Amino acid sequence: MQSTDFTFSIEDVNRFKEMGFSILYEYIDPFHENISGDIPEKIYERHKRILQDEGIFVCCTADALKKEVSINRANVLLSPNGVNLEHWKSSDKPNKNSAFYKELKGRNSHNLPVIGYHGALAKWIDYDLLKKISKTGDYFLLIIGQQYDDSLKKSGLLSSQNVFYAGPVDYDFLPQAAQAYDISIIPFEQSELSNCVSPIKLFEYMALGKPIVSTETSEVLKYRSCLVSQTHDGFIKKLEYALQLKNELWYRKILNEEARCNSWNARAKQLLAFLKEEQFKV
Numbered sequence: 001m002q003s004t005d006f007t008f009s010i011e012d013v014n015r016f017k018e019m020g021f022s023i024l025y026e027y028i029d030p031f032h033e034n035i036s037g038d039i040p041e042k043i044y045e046r047h048k049r050i051l052q053d054e055g056i057f058v059c060c061t062a063d064a065l066k067k068e069v070s071i072n073r074a075n076v077l078l079s080p081n082g083v084n085l086e087h088w089k090s091s092d093k094p095n096k097n098s099a100f101y102k103e104l105k106g107r108n109s110h111n112l113p114v115i116g117y118h119g120a121l122a123k124w125i126d127y128d129l130l131k132k133i134s135k136t137g138d139y140f141l142l143i144i145g146q147q148y149d150d151s152l153k154k155s156g157l158l159s160s161q162n163v164f165y166a167g168p169v170d171y172d173f174l175p176q177a178a179q180a181y182d183i184s185i186i187p188f189e190q191s192e193l194s195n196c197v198s199p200i201k202l203f204e205y206m207a208l209g210k211p212i213v214s215t216e217t218s219e220v221l222k223y224r225s226c227l228v229s230q231t232h233d234g235f236i237k238k239l240e241y242a243l244q245l246k247n248e249l250w251y252r253k254i255l256n257e258e259a260r261c262n263s264w265n266a267r268a269k270q271l272l273a274f275l276k277e278e279q280f281k282v
Helices: 010-018 041-052 063-070 098-105 127-135 152-155 172-176 200-207 232-245 249-261 264-281
Strands: 024-025 057-060 077-078 114-116 138-143 163-167 183-188 212-215 226-229
Touching: 010 041, 057 063, 063 077, 077 264, 098 163, 114 172, 127 138, 127 152, 127 232, 127 264, 138 172, 172 200, 183 200, 183 232, 200 212, 200 249, 212 232, 212 249, 226 232
Parallel strands: 024 057, 057 077, 114 138, 114 183, 138 163, 183 212, 212 226
Antiparallel strands: none
């Protein structure tokens, strides 16, 4: 069961327990209107009751979430997001004759280095940073993802000529589209909210073998492959450095190693070991 699933009530949880099922509760993201919209009171109550019940296994995707949960219980696993390595390494040679690549080539007529982002587009994105990158004239921004609110439209970013918003892209095609990136970015606003999020795109970027530049949040600081900055100017400097790293063998080895260590297979093994240990205690 996931914290983001509003389908099940606490009564359902209790019924599952009475039927003899073991329950694993995955605390994925903080409860926040910018992520989940309006959150029913019954979901808050379900969350509270689950965290107090040590008969339910709990794993969290971020250190900040684990810290919150640890107030109520000792048996909690930190299990950040991960990546399907086979899926993200399947498109090393993208089809440059596809409609996507033809449009990208037409828009990026000056053949600028492509700065790529894929993921949700919402209020937690630092659009001022993206506009500052665009205004340098040194890069072409490729943005892929679903608009969760009107923040992208209101930002004015799309009025720039060196920005291509491709909209949502099918997951099967996404690794091929992301091969267009010269540099991958995580432009989250620095906030308490972003410090509680394990960005799945971080591990996808690793598997792609693309240099990663991110604003500073607690979760990205854990990884050597991620170039991190607290300021807009510093972020742009890191983009310059990332271009230098693009073909550096030692850096690509770091990306590959961190992708392997953060695969879903690695996460599953960690989770199974945790469950086995906790069941042995019962």
